Amino acid sequence: MFSGAQISLYPMADDFVGIIMNALSALDPYRDRLRIETDDISTLLVGPPEVLFPAMRDLFSAAARTGVHCTLSAAISRGCPGEPDEAICQSGHLAGPMASLAERQKTALAAVADAPTMGVFSVAQFSLYVMGQGNHMDEIYGCIDFLKSSGTFETSKHFCTKLNGDTGALFATLEQAFCGFGPPEGHVTIDLTVSANSPSTR
Numbered sequence: 001m002f003s004g005a006q007i008s009l010y011p012m013a014d015d016f017v018g019i020i021m022n023a024l025s026a027l028d029p030y031r032d033r034l035r036i037e038t039d040d041i042s043t044l045l046v047g048p049p050e051v052l053f054p055a056m057r058d059l060f061s062a063a064a065r066t067g068v069h070c071t072l073s074a075a076i077s078r079g080c081p082g083e084p085d086e087a088i089c090q091s092g093h094l095a096g097p098m099a100s101l102a103e104r105q106k107t108a109l110a111a112v113a114d115a116p117t118m119g120v121f122s123v124a125q126f127s128l129y130v131m132g133q134g135n136h137m138d139e140i141y142g143c144i145d146f147l148k149s150s151g152t153f154e155t156s157k158h159f160c161t162k163l164n165g166d167t168g169a170l171f172a173t174l175e176q177a178f179c180g181f182g183p184p185e186g187h188v189t190i191d192l193t194v195s196a197n198s199p200s201t202r
Contacts, residue, residue: 001094001185002083004035004046005076007056012069019070023062030055035088048091049078049179057171061120064167064196076178076190093179101142108146108176115172123164124194125157126174130182131189143181147173160191170194 011019027036034047034055045052056074063070077083078094099107128143130136144161147153152165152173163170174192182188 001079001089001091002046002086003049003052003078003089003091003094004044005052005056005074006042006044007059007072007074008042009059009063010071010073011063011066012071013066019063019066019068023059026058026062027055030058033088035086046086047088049093049175050091052076053171053175053178057118057167060122060171060194060196061118061167064120064122067197069197069199070195072192072194074190074192074194076192077188078178079185079187080189081187091179093175094184096184098183101138104180105142105146105149108173108180109149111176112150112152112169112172115166115168117166118168120167120196121165122167122170122194122196123154123162123198124170124174124192125160125162126177126190126192127160128177128181129189129191131187136182139181143177146180147177150176167194167196 009020013019030051033051034045037044045055060072128140130139147161150173152163152169154162154164163173178188178190
């Protein structure tokens with residue numbers, strides 16, 4: 001299995017380079033469990049979801065703590081048939097047989113309840129895609145039911161769902177959506193935008 005994310009961080013400040021460079025230190029605890037490649041458009045993070053989502057959470061939280069308006073854009077994927085398997089991506093989240101939808105929803109809610117508090121309020125919109133499955137809408141509707149009980153759900157929008165909350169709970173919700181819905185060996189993707197400190201809310 002291959003899992004990873006192409007991410008881009010956008011601080012809305014003159015010193016955006018300094019904010020990004022300082023925030024990158026938040027990835028240091030994860031560097032031995034991720035493959036990280038950066039070019040002039042985005043940064044690729046390759047690794048298991050239980051490392052990938054906390055790393056994105058910590059990176060975004062570090063930038064947002066500066067108080068400037070920050071956004072994170074990410075394309076997240078697992079199980080893509082066009083990508084080779086990588087040992088670094090082995091995940092306890094995606095091992096074993098697929099539990100019932102109700103069991104997976106219960107597990108996901110417990111994980112969000114146990115999420116750490118980061119002290120950064122954020123909003124996010126995302127779309128979940130369960131690829132190549134005849135029952136893909138059952139999985140997506142099951143995920144939506146989980147989201148509505150997660151404590152981070154704000155509203156449904158055209159083509160996506162809007163969440164809000166502390167970044168700890170927010171990224172835990174996203175991790176559970178990514179790992180808990182769709183078969184463990186299946187191709188699942190998320191299109192994600194996260195925002196903090198937006199002047200639009202003032």
